[in-house]
Amino acid sequence: MSASRVAVVGGGISGLAAAHRLRRLLGPDAEITVVEQSDRLGGKLRTAEVGGRAYDVGAEAFLHRRPEAVGLVTELGLTDQVVHPAKVPASIHAAGDTRPIPGYTLMGVPASADAVRQVLSHEGLRRVAAEPDLPPIRLDGADVSVGALLRERFGPEVDDRLVGPLLGGVYAGRTDVLGLRATMPQLATALDDGAGSLLAAAATAIPLPPPPGVTRPPVFGTLRDGLSTLVDRLARHVDVRLGLPVRALVRLDRGWRLEIGSAAAPRHLDVDGVVLAVPAPAARKLLADVAPAASRRYAEVELASMAVVALALPPGTELPERSGVLLAEGERAAGRGGAPDGVPFTAKAFTFSSRKWAHPAGEPVLVRGSVGRHGEEHLLQRDDDELVAAVRHDLRELTGVTAEPIDAVVTRWGGGLLQYGVGHLDLVRGIEDAVTEVPGLAVAGATLHGVGIPACIATADAAAARVAAHVIGQDHRVGESEPWPA
Structure with a gap:
């Protein structure tokens, strides 16, 4: 044979x-x-040389709590390569302000009104607090768009300021298009099981805190090289x-x-x-x-295109004490004198990689900006130099970082993200x-x-x-x- x-x-x-x-x-x-x-x-795993360092310009990490990637890495003898993010918070820029992503939320869906008190307006908080008093949610096995469900139950702010930026970072999509069952299955399961409200469903789906003295295992991992x-x-x-x-x-x-x-x-x-x-x-x-x-x-199946703009900044460049920032759709940089009619942001997210991961002293400081959501292909119809300039503008407006990059690499992912x-x-x-x-x-x-x-x-x-x-x-x-x- x-x-x-x-x-x-x-x-x-x-x-x-x-x-x-x-x-x-x-x-x-x-x-x-x-x-x-x-x-x-x-495919979407690509490590480039940026500023003399190996730097991922596609997927940058894997979910460590699922067994498949960890098991494969172990099977291949790469365990000594695994590293985890530093314990620095991520943030969202929405309604003209940058704030830490609140805890006690599931992909931005709050488990209580208190959890999002620093992010929403008074009216937004009132809507969240009153959500359990609405008629119980009955999906009956059907799927719904994330955006439609959030606005029906909470009004627009939870979607615009929290869930939209978070899901946009994962799928480069909009919540009006994305389905609940595929993108937030834990929430859908809790609703199927009778949670009745989004607050209750989120509270059910969020993992319990570890017992005293027990360290929560890392959520993400990547390979050092x-x-x-x-x-x-x-x-x-x-x-x-x-x-x-x-x-x-x-x-x-x-x-x-x-x-x-x-x-x-x-x-x-x-x-x-x-x-x-x-x-x-x-x-x-x-x-x-x-x-x-x-x-x-x-x-x-619909697809979205995006680009990653990787910047190597001079050693010693100070970044915010955050792992990165997600930008809500439609946000604008402040105009002259703080006027609200400034230039729209091009980037949808920044990763401050040298904060997020262990960074050797004296090495270039690495930052990556992500550009492009579903339906925003026009933002990508610029040459590399224009994209770099736009991302640098956004970085300056968000963080005050003005350092001239010593290297910049643009990686385009045409039709690279599933909706x-x-x-x-x-x-x-x-x-x-x-x-x-x-x-x-x-x-x-x-x-x-x-x-x-x-x-x-x-x-x-x-x-x-x-x-x-x-x-x-x-x-x-x-x-x-x-x-x-x-």
Whole structure:
């Protein structure tokens, strides 16, 4: 019997994690090929050199409380690379002022009026305090937009000043578009279980404080030398082919054929199973003939574009004692004489990385600004120098930092952030049900069950297990395909 042959389409964290898991499941003799159309691996994990230092200009951390990323890092022998954020607060700039993100909230949804007393107006606080007296919330299994629910229950301020900036930082989206069940599942579960009000639901979903003398485990972690370290380690034991688009996916009698490369001179790769770990538009195209119902569902997914502007400031530059700041939509820098009609902010968030993470003395001070929400593509239609200038303006207005950068790197993520709209979980269920009917095929990636690194790894593990089970159960393997170019 010939060796098992599996193709993974997509070289982001989901595809690489799937290839790693397939290697573990199928053994050292299996031929596992990762095909990536760009000239680099990693997808949204990208570590660049900024001011002479390794600096993540895509995803910057993983949720440490979920087991998937921590488990993978441990499995790969990278535990000594794991670092955690310093204990400095984050902040939000809203209604013309910058304040710490209040505690006792769930992604900005308060568990009590007292929790948001320093952030809301008198009228906003009155609305929050009165929310439990409204008729009980009855979702009855339905999904709703986060923004509509918040405004109905609290009025506009909780959405505008807290939840909007926080969800905008994660999804680059607007709460009117984002669905409750996919973006705030703990809140939806509490409501399903009868909490009745948003205050009660948030209070139910927020983790209890640790007992006296017990330290709460860290929420986030990253790798000291950058998350590309994880990418490099995952790619060690698979065959990687870069710069090769997969143009078509064809089902054979005993396996699959991938049409790869240029349209004028395509090559073919015949395999026993396929994991698709690609963005929604690519998945829609490749599944059109083999799983049309899944293809139609992928076509419903909306995407947002954004850019990360990384700045290396001179050593000794003083940053605020905060890990960063999120900006509410529509905020403006103060006009002349403090007038409220100043220039709109371009950035939607800043991370003061040299405050957030351990920073060696004497090294450049690192800051990253994020630009772009869903529907704000016009902000990205500037050249790199213009984006850097706009982000530096915002940094100066927010913090007073005027230092000239010694380096600046702009990284653009076109269509890089999924919009988990109302009904997203039903959409994903439709994708997975349709793909389940096709033997030897599985899907993974941020489109499905979360945009974070652990969630992507979870989909990769599930996809690899499905394809491996199919391959192991086959009586014989597909024939040899054309040889790959050197």
